[in-house]
Amino acid sequence: xxxxxxxxxxxxxxxxxxxxxxxxxxxxxxxxxxxxxxxxxxxxxxxxxxxxxxxxxxxxxxxxxxxxxxxxxxxxxxxxxxxxxxxxxxxxxxxxxxxxxxxxxxxxxxxxxxxxxxxx
Amino acid sequence: xxxxxxxxxxxxxxxxxxxxxxxxxxxxxxxxxxxxxxxxxxxxxxxxxxxxxxxxxxxxxxxxxxxxxxxxxxxxxxxxxxxxxxxxxxxxxxxxxxxxxxxxxxxxxxxxxxxxxxxx
DNA sequence: TTACTATATAACGATATAGTAGAATACTGT
DNA sequence: ACAGTATTCTACTATATCGTTATATAGTAA
Numbered sequence: 153x154x155x156x157x158x159x160x161x162x163x164x165x166x167x168x169x170x171x172x173x174x175x176x177x178x179x180x181x182x183x184x185x186x187x188x189x190x191x192x193x194x195x196x197x198x199x200x201x202x203x204x205x206x207x208x209x210x211x212x213x214x215x216x217x218x219x220x221x222x223x224x225x226x227x228x229x230x231x232x233x234x235x236x237x238x239x240x241x242x243x244x245x246x247x248x249x250x251x252x253x254x255x256x257x258x259x260x261x262x263x264x265x266x267x268x269x270x271x272x
Numbered sequence: 273x274x275x276x277x278x279x280x281x282x283x284x285x286x287x288x289x290x291x292x293x294x295x296x297x298x299x300x301x302x303x304x305x306x307x308x309x310x311x312x313x314x315x316x317x318x319x320x321x322x323x324x325x326x327x328x329x330x331x332x333x334x335x336x337x338x339x340x341x342x343x344x345x346x347x348x349x350x351x352x353x354x355x356x357x358x359x360x361x362x363x364x365x366x367x368x369x370x371x372x373x374x375x376x377x378x379x380x381x382x383x384x385x386x387x388x389x390x391x392x
Numbered sequence: 393t394t395a396c397t398a399t400a401t402a403a404c405g406a407t408a409t410a411g412t413a414g415a416a417t418a419c420t421g422t
Numbered sequence: 423a424c425a426g427t428a429t430t431c432t433a434c435t436a437t438a439t440c441g442t443t444a445t446a447t448a449g450t451a452a
């Protein structure tokens with residue numbers, strides 16, 4: 153009983169950690185810049201406009217979490233997204249945000265029409 | 273072009289904020305305790321074992337983000353999950369974690385068998 | 393070896409936020 | 423009005439982490 157509770161808490165913590173990975177704009181930008189391609193750090197720095205050390209740090213975090221793979225090739229290190237569910241998660245959030253905004257826009261239009269039915 | 277980049281950055285930030293909501297174990301616990309029911313703060317405090325002020329604070333955060341609705345009834349305040357995509361997101365993460373562990377278990381079994389084929 | 397490049401790491405300041413204790417608010421019943 | 427209860431709000435501490443600068447490491451080429 154206590155054990156089960158602990159297990160659940162541990163599971164919740166793992167799930168939370170997964171979400172925390174995606175809760176930073178810079179990391180999301182790196183992941184979406186990567187897409188399904190393989191890119192090295194310099195390319196990611198150029199594409200994202202972020203600081204090199206910062207990009208490297210975030211890539212390290214993503215690598216430790218198993219979200220990206222790393223392939224060393226001479227001087228450069230190539231990264232690639234290893235966990236496709238990342239994009240699935242982002243899609244769900246995007247859809248949700250979109251419908252949210254659509255609903256708000258509808259409400260706004262309704263409000264505007266209530267205020268001045270003649271206007272278009 | 274610059275405008276589009278800014279827009280994208282804004283979008284990424286909104287998505288990141290959405291994930292940040294789910295990146296705290298206590299909030300996840302509250303949401304999963306709620307499920308599809310309506311519960312008041314005291315019930316959530318009892319069910320989660322968290323501090324009352326803490327539960328209230330997290331509920332406020334979730335309310336501001338539109339994840340839960342709030343219905344006042346006399347002394348108590350009843351909360352309910354308003355954004356079902358939350359559970360969809362958690363499901364995706366859970367599946368991912370499960371397959372991850374399954375793969376690790378398979379690798380481990382393979383390793384054990386490689387070491388000692390006679391053992392079962 | 394020396395110079396150069398790509399990446400990772402260390403150390404630091406700034407910021408954000410979780411959790412908590414206590415005060416303040418809102419409602420109910422007497 | 424008064425007492426009691428449910429909830430929120432207000433500081434406050436502790437911790438985590440982002441971004442940055444400077445440095446270290448690893449590979450390449452001369």
